[in-house]
Amino acid sequence: MSRGAGPVIAPGGTIGIFGGGQLGRMIALAARQLGYGVVVLDPDVGAPARGVADRMIHASFEDTAAARQLAEASDVVTYEFENVPEATVRAIEGRAPVRPDATLLGVTQDRVREHAFLHAHGIPTAPGCPVRTPEELAAALARFGTPSRLKSARGGYDGGGQHRIRNAAEGDAASAVLDGRLWLFERDVPFVCEVSVIVARGVDGAIRTFPVFENTHADGILRLTRAPAAVPPALAARAEAIARTLAEAFALVGTLTVECFVTADDVLVNELAPRVHNSGHLTVEACATSQFEQHVRAVCGLPLGDTALRCPAAMVNLLGTVERRRARLLGADIALGLPDVHLHLYGKASVRPRRKMGHVTALGPTLAEAVARAEHAASGLTFE
Ligand code: AMP
Numbered sequence: 543m544s545r546g547a548g549p550v551i552a553p554g555g556t557i558g559i560f561g562g563g564q565l566g567r568m569i570a571l572a573a574r575q576l577g578y579g580v581v582v583l584d585p586d587v588g589a590p591a592r593g594v595a596d597r598m599i600h601a602s603f604e605d606t607a608a609a610r611q612l613a614e615a616s617d618v619v620t621y622e623f624e625n626v627p628e629a630t631v632r633a634i635e636g637r638a639p640v641r642p643d644a645t646l647l648g649v650t651q652d653r654v655r656e657h658a659f660l661h662a663h664g665i666p667t668a669p670g671c672p673v674r675t676p677e678e679l680a681a682a683l684a685r686f687g688t689p690s691r692l693k694s695a696r697g698g699y700d701g702g703g704q705h706r707i708r709n710a711a712e713g714d715a716a717s718a719v720l721d722g723r724l725w726l727f728e729r730d731v732p733f734v735c736e737v738s739v740i741v742a743r744g745v746d747g748a749i750r751t752f753p754v755f756e757n758t759h760a761d762g763i764l765r766l767t768r769a770p771a772a773v774p775p776a777l778a779a780r781a782e783a784i785a786r787t788l789a790e791a792f793a794l795v796g797t798l799t800v801e802c803f804v805t806a807d808d809v810l811v812n813e814l815a816p817r818v819h820n821s822g823h824l825t826v827e828a829c830a831t832s833q834f835e836q837h838v839r840a841v842c843g844l845p846l847g848d849t850a851l852r853c854p855a856a857m858v859n860l861l862g863t864v865e866r867r868r869a870r871l872l873g874a875d876i877a878l879g880l881p882d883v884h885l886h887l888y889g890k891a892s893v894r895p896r897r898k899m900g901h902v903t904a905l906g907p908t909l910a911e912a913v914a915r916a917e918h919a920a921s922g923l924t925f926e
Contacts, residue, residue, distance in 0.1 A: 553577030558616030562591030828855035
């Protein structure tokens with residue numbers, strides 16, 4: 543039975559989390575710091591949140607009976623990633639509040655719905671349109687041209703489910719990708735940089751945005767985040783205003799991440815994530831309140847914390863490069879000898895190429911110094 547009838551879920555209550563990956567683990571750590579109990583549902587017995595949560599429910603995200611167990615053990619339920627089926631979340635409505643709610647989840651797990659929602663609120667995206675058939679693809683190519691890409695409407699993550707179309711010849715070949723499902727055709731944006739804005743909205747409607755972070759991707763995966771972002775103040779303000787508009791439009795309770803392309807004179811939204819985000823990891827050391835604590839505050843009806851950046855900061859992801867069942871990290875002794883370098887490991891037993899194993903955050907007196915420290919530290923760390 544839900545005990546979260548009042549607006550505030552006081553410390554001592556229990557937070558349920560769908561997903562026990564690194565984001566679930568770091569939400570759980572923040573929840574425990576504030577005195578909450580934590581129950582995590584994840585199919586993987588080795589999920590990073592094990593050992594941090596009070597209780598793990600090992601079940602698939604499609605398992606509505608297990609989801610009900612999660613809800614019954616929790617005062618509020620949240621999630622660490624957007625691919626929890628909307629039906630699973632709908633199945634627990636009325637048993638415990640789900641924050642953010644199923645509507646936001648549903649919109650953000652479908653790129654086509656997401657674009658339609660953004661356009662309905664006057665927020666620009668890369669030019670493009672939904673396509674399902676080779677004829678629709680041909681029409682999109684004729685209308686928008688190349689370079690462009692096809693993104694699967696559902697299920698894409700870390701650059702997965704994307705096919706680039708660099709020229710007309712690749713355009714002809716691209717229809718082989720079409721599988722009867724819906725895809726989003728997108729023209730490439732000549733962006734100057736990519737940024738993200740993480741916004742939190744409380745039960746009482748208060749909104750706080752974190753400073754704008756600048757992100758560099760490699761192979762579709764985030765590699766480096768820098769704060770503050772080197773974008774003109776007017777464009778940073780525009781990105782923040784978009785995040786606020788969306789938080790209001792969704793009546794968000796919790797955290798929403800808005801990933802944007804910054805062009806010479808505009809901000810276009812690339813993608814929304816209804817959750818804390820990899821680009822916000824540096825908030826742990828660099829901001830007055832971390833994104834994880836902010837998320838816990840928001841979903842529990844507590845006041846939101848100050849999001850100010852205390853000093854320049856950089857975060858580098860540590861990705862696996864080899865395949866090993868029992869991974870060990872080499873080089874921590876050197877990395878941690880550098881000033882203001884902080885190492886976070888996610889407790890994943892096995893390593894695989896491109897798997898997110900941990901990250902390094904460095905602070906510095908200048909942004910250049912913070913980036914140099916983070917890069918130096920990360921370059922000496924390997925999983926074997
Ligand atoms: P996504 O999975 O949509 O976040 O895409 C992963 C990365 O691919 C983005 O962070 C960009 O670096 C790149 N990308 C995606 N869509 C576009 C686009 N329309 N134009 C240029 N680059 C893009």
